[in-house]
Structure formats: C-alpha cells, structure tokens
Amino acid sequence: MYEAHFGLQEAPFALTPNTRYFLRAPSHGDALELLLVALREREGFIKITGEVGTGKTLLCRLLLNELEDDAYTAYIPNPHLGPEALYEAVAEELEIEVSHCSNTHQRLKAINERLISLAADQKQVVLVIDEAQVMEEKAIEALRLLTNLETETTRLLQIVLFGQPELDALLSRDSLRQLRQRITFHYQLAPLEKTSVADYLRHRLGQAGYNSGDLFTPAAVRLLTRSSGGIPRLVNILAHKAMLAAWGEGNTTVARHHVLRAVRDTESIRAPGLLGRWL
Incomplete structure (x- = not known):
C-alpha cells in the first residue's frame, strides 16, 4: 500500500507477532x-x-x-x-x-x-x-x-x-x-515509556527497510504516545493509520495532524475524552 512511498520493504506495523520486530524496551x-x-x-x-x-x-x-x-x-x-x-x-x-x-x-x-x-x-x-x-x-x-x-x-x-x-x-x-x-x-509487563515509543517506531521502521531520518515528527510521537498509553498494539494501529493519512496527502513525513486523524478513527483508544485537549 504505502510501502514504496516511504521506501519500505514491508508494512512495519502489522499486528501479527513477528519476533524480528521485538524491541528490548x-x-x-x-x-x-x-x-x-x-x-x-x-x-x-x-x-x-x-x-x-x-x-x-x-x-x-x-x-x-x-x-x-x-x-x-x-x-x-x-x-x-x-x-x-x-x-x-x-x-x-x-x-x-x-x-x-x-x-x-x-x-x-x-x-x-x-x-x-x-x-x-x-x-x-x-x-x-x-x-x-x-x-x-x-x-x-x-x-x-x-x-x-x-x-x-x-x-x-x-x-x-x-x-x-x-x-x-x-x-x-x-x-x-x-x-x-x-x-x-x-x-x-508494563506499557512502553515515553522515550521507548520513539525507539519502538524507529526500530520497527528500520526492520521494515526504512533508512532515512525520523519519519514521525516529535509532535506526532508525543501525541501517539499519549493516545496509545504506550500499549504496543495501539501504537501499531495508530502508526499504521497515521502513515496511511500521510501517504494519502503525498507527505513523506508523519505529522501531528496525521496521528490525530488516526486517533479519531480508532475506537480502542484508552482515553477518548482527552481528544478535545489535543485539538
């Protein structure tokens, strides 16, 4: 889908457990x-x-x-x-x-x-x-x-x-x-810490073949961290949807508004009541 657009060999945030993507957080x-x-x-x-x-x-x-x-x-x-x-x-x-x-x-x-x-x-x-x-x-x-x-x-x-x-x-x-x-x-097992979410994103993107700079902007990472609560499965879901949003706009980086679109589209977010504070 968006793999070629971002220079990836495969989808980095699939939900199927793959030990190659394990991060020693x-x-x-x-x-x-x-x-x-x-x-x-x-x-x-x-x-x-x-x-x-x-x-x-x-x-x-x-x-x-x-x-x-x-x-x-x-x-x-x-x-x-x-x-x-x-x-x-x-x-x-x-x-x-x-x-x-x-x-x-x-x-x-x-x-x-x-x-x-x-x-x-x-x-x-x-x-x-x-x-x-x-x-x-x-x-x-x-x-x-x-x-x-x-x-x-x-x-x-x-x-x-x-x-x-x-x-x-x-x-x-x-x-x-x-x-x-x-x-x-x-x-x-505890959720990923704030710094670990950024490492998690880089690690999975790298395993999927991404070799450029940070794909997610710092603001995007902060929003993704807060909205997912550091739960890896939610990080995967939001990161995938945010990349889809960026790809749809032809962007080569994932910004905060792309993550916000992903959050709005995801029912399983832990604290949907906080959405108003992120707008």
Whole structure:
C-alpha cells in the first residue's frame, strides 16, 4: 500500500507477532531476561502477565525461539481445555501416543515416562501456555500435578504461564493456593515509556527497510504516545493509520495532524475524552 512511498520493504506495523520486530524496551527486555534466568535455574512455575496488547504473545514466541536449541518445548496457545484435554494436548506436544490410555492415571504415567526419557538425554522440557487466564480451575490444578513429575535430583518439567491480569485473579482463589505457592518468578509487563515509543517506531521502521531520518515528527510521537498509553498494539494501529493519512496527502513525513486523524478513527483508544485537549 504505502510501502514504496516511504521506501519500505514491508508494512512495519502489522499486528501479527513477528519476533524480528521485538524491541528490548526496559520492561520487555527485563521480562525476557527473567524468563531465561529462571529456566536456567530449573524453577517450576513462572508467570508473565500484562494488559491486552502489551506484547505477551510476541514475548512468548521469542522465548520459544530462544529455547529451540537448548530445550524441548511444548506450546499450548489456546488452553481453554478440561484436564483430560489438557493432558492430551501436552502429550501431543511431547509426541506421546495416548490413544491407548483409558484414564488420567495412564496419561500421566505416559507423560512421566516421556519426561524421564528426555531427562536421560539431558533435555530440559519447558511447557509454555499462552492466554492462561482462560484456563478452567480444574485444568490449572491438573498443571500442578504435572509439576509433581520429578526424580530425586531433577525437575522434569517447567511451566511458563502468559496471561492477562485476570490470571492473577484466577490464581488468587483459595482452592489454587498450592499452585500459587509454586510460582517462584512473576513479571508484569508494563506499557512502553515515553522515550521507548520513539525507539519502538524507529526500530520497527528500520526492520521494515526504512533508512532515512525520523519519519514521525516529535509532535506526532508525543501525541501517539499519549493516545496509545504506550500499549504496543495501539501504537501499531495508530502508526499504521497515521502513515496511511500521510501517504494519502503525498507527505513523506508523519505529522501531528496525521496521528490525530488516526486517533479519531480508532475506537480502542484508552482515553477518548482527552481528544478535545489535543485539538
């Protein structure tokens, strides 16, 4: 669409998570480092939470890429499952045939045998669950049983939970206190800071092939930062729409009024009541 106009090789603000566009902003860089350190220490449960649009799924995929050479990973992106279906999903990710297993005990035994086999091959096993806030309470308890699978010297499975803040409310239930006590590391992703939004825009534009000066004027960046609240997904939406507006006018830079048009066109802005102050 506007790629050729701005000298880009591809659209820089697509909403599809692409690890090539990951920016090690303070919060996101710290979260990734915590994950890698905790997994090296063989901690059992790790939890990462963040508001909608803060980049949890992108961080999740980056973690899977980082672990690719050093660990055997299982990934469940849609965990709205009952306990039995959850065990079947874990078994499938671990390449275990459980069709012959007639009950929970047999499924757990099959998973345990596979984990012991991988441990014998010096393979660390990490189960990563995205959107964990949608999990059923019984399925979360089933996860706790999975972490009981260990030898005298080795933890056979580590679990990383990614979820929205509702995950904290779910885990605060008294019935889940045993699992809650096993979460040894937790990090809450924060929105991008003011200076990080400018870096974020430059980074994504650069990854898309842009090699000129700043495409967004300082005033445009300030308005985009305030209107998005630093939420990466909203930054992407507004930046894309503002570039469309600039392209439509034949401009080679994105100015404040282009961002304002994008803000007016976006229903998901956090504080639409502030629009009058920006006019």
